Amino acid sequence: MEFFRIKRDIPFMRHALVFNVVSVVFFLAAVTSLAVKGLNFGVDFTGGTVMEVAYEQPADLSKVREAVARLELPDVAVQNFGSSRDVLIRLPLKEGVSSAGQSDRVMEELRRDDSKVELQRVEFVGPQVGRELFENGALALLFVCLGIVLYLWMRFEWKFGLSAIIANLHDVVIILGFFAFFQWEFSLPVLAAVLAVLGYSVNESVVVFDRIRENFRKMRRASVPEVIDSAITRTMSRTIITHGSTQMMVTAMLFFGGEALFYFALALTIGIWFGIYSSIFVASPLIMWFGIRREDLIPPEKKPQPEAVV
Numbered sequence: 001m002e003f004f005r006i007k008r009d010i011p012f013m014r015h016a017l018v019f020n021v022v023s024v025v026f027f028l029a030a031v032t033s034l035a036v037k038g039l040n041f042g043v044d045f046t047g048g049t050v051m052e053v054a055y056e057q058p059a060d061l062s063k064v065r066e067a068v069a070r071l072e073l074p075d076v077a078v079q080n081f082g083s084s085r086d087v088l089i090r091l092p093l094k095e096g097v098s099s100a101g102q103s104d105r106v107m108e109e110l111r112r113d114d115s116k117v118e119l120q121r122v123e124f125v126g127p128q129v130g131r132e133l134f135e136n137g138a139l140a141l142l143f144v145c146l147g148i149v150l151y152l153w154m155r156f157e158w159k160f161g162l163s164a165i166i167a168n169l170h171d172v173v174i175i176l177g178f179f180a181f182f183q184w185e186f187s188l189p190v191l192a193a194v195l196a197v198l199g200y201s202v203n204e205s206v207v208v209f210d211r212i213r214e215n216f217r218k219m220r221r222a223s224v225p226e227v228i229d230s231a232i233t234r235t236m237s238r239t240i241i242t243h244g245s246t247q248m249m250v251t252a253m254l255f256f257g258g259e260a261l262f263y264f265a266l267a268l269t270i271g272i273w274f275g276i277y278s279s280i281f282v283a284s285p286l287i288m289w290f291g292i293r294r295e296d297l298i299p300p301e302k303k304p305q306p307e308a309v310v
Contacts, residue, residue: 009233013225016285023282027170030177037180042077042090042187043125045134049091049099051106052120058084061259067109073102075185079260086120099124137191144195145169148202156209157296163286164205167278171201175270179263189264197271200246204279207235212287216294224292228284239276247272 043050064087065078073091081088091102103122110117145165152161172194179186211231219227250272254265 006233006236009226009229010236011225012229012232012280013285013288016281016288019277019281020285023170023278026174026177030173030180033177033180034173037183039176039180039186040075040183041134042075042185043092044188045131045186046092047125048093049102050123050125051089051091051103052081052122053087053089053107053110054118054120055085055087055114056116059087061087063113064089064110067113068106070109071105077185077187077259079258133188137188140195141172141198144198148198152202152206152209155206156213157292159287159290159292159296160209163283163290164202164209166286167205167283168198168201170278170282171197171271171274174274175267178270179267184263184266187263189261190267193264193267193271196268197275200271201275201278204239204243204275205283207238208232208279208284209287211235212284224288228288232280232284243272243276 059080061078061080065076068076068078068089068091073094075092077088077090079088080086089106091106094102099122103119107117107119145168148168149161149165152164175194175197176186178184179190184190208231211234212228215222215227215231219230222230247269250265250268253261254269257265
C-alpha cells in the first residue's frame with residue numbers, strides 16, 4: 001500500500017558520512033549522560049513501598065499527590081489502578097522509616113481530605129528484588145540482541161546482522177541517554193518500551209534489507225550506493241504509513257494515558273523516531289562500508305562442466 005510514489009531515488013548514501021558523525025555525537029552524549037548522571041531508577045528497581053487505596057467515588061489524583069507531597073517524599077508515583085476509584089501509590093525507601101510507618105503517615109494525610117478512603121494492601125519491595133529485576137532486564141536485552149543478530153545472519157548475511165544490531169543498540173543507548181540526561185524515572189514499563197523498540201527497529205531494518213536484496217537482483221549495473229538509495233526510497237511510503245499510525249497511538253498514550261503510561265509512551269516516541277533515523281543513516285551505510293557485494297546475496301550461477309572425452 002502506497003499513498004505516494006517517489007519517482008527519483010533520493011541520494012541518502014551521499015550524505016551518510018555527515019549523518020553518521022551526528023549519530024556518533026548523539027551516542028557519545030548519551031553515554032556521557034549515563035556515566036555522569038546515571039539512570040533515575042524507580043521503585044521497581046530501587047525498592048520501596050507500594051500501597052493500594054480505594055475511594056468510594058472516582059479519586060482525584062491531583063489531591064492525592066498534594067496529600068503525599070506534604071510528607072516531603074521525593075519521586076512518589078500516584079496512578080489509577082484497575083478503576084478510577086482505586087489508586088496505586090509507590091513510595092521510595094527512606095532511611096529510618098519502616099514500610100509500615102510510611103503507609104500509616106500516608107493514610108493519615110489521605111484521610112484529612114477524605115475520611116472514607118480505605119487501605120487495600122501494602123507491599124514492600126526490597127532493594128534485592130529491584131537488583132534482580134534490573135539484572136533480569138539486562139539479560140533480556142542481551143538475549144534479544146543476540147536473537148536479532150542470528151536471525152538476520154541466517155536470513156541475509158552476517159554484514160546485515162552486524163549492521164542492524166549496531167543500529168538498534170544506537171537507538172537503545174539514545175533512549176537511555178535521554179532518561180539519564182533529564183533524570184526521568186526509569187521503571188519496568190520503560191524497560192518494556194526499550195525492548196519493544198528493539199523489535200520495532202529491527203522490523204524496519206528488515207524491510208529495507210529485503211528491498212536491498214531484491215534490488216541487487218534487478219539492478220544489475222547499479223553501484224552499491226545506488227542500490228541502497230533505491231531500496232530506502234521505495235520503502236519510504238510504507239515507513240511513513242507504519243510509523244505514522246504507530247506514533248498516533250503512542251501520542252494518545254503520551255497525552256491521555258496519565259502518569260502510569262507517560263514515560264512508557266515517551267520512550268516509545270524517542271525509539272520510533274530514532275528507529276527510522278538509524279535504519280536509514282546507520283544500518284544502511286554500515287552494510288555499504290562493510291563491503292556488501294551482489295555475490296554475498298546472489299551466488300553466481302555454476303556453469304556446467306564439459307564432459308571429459310574418453
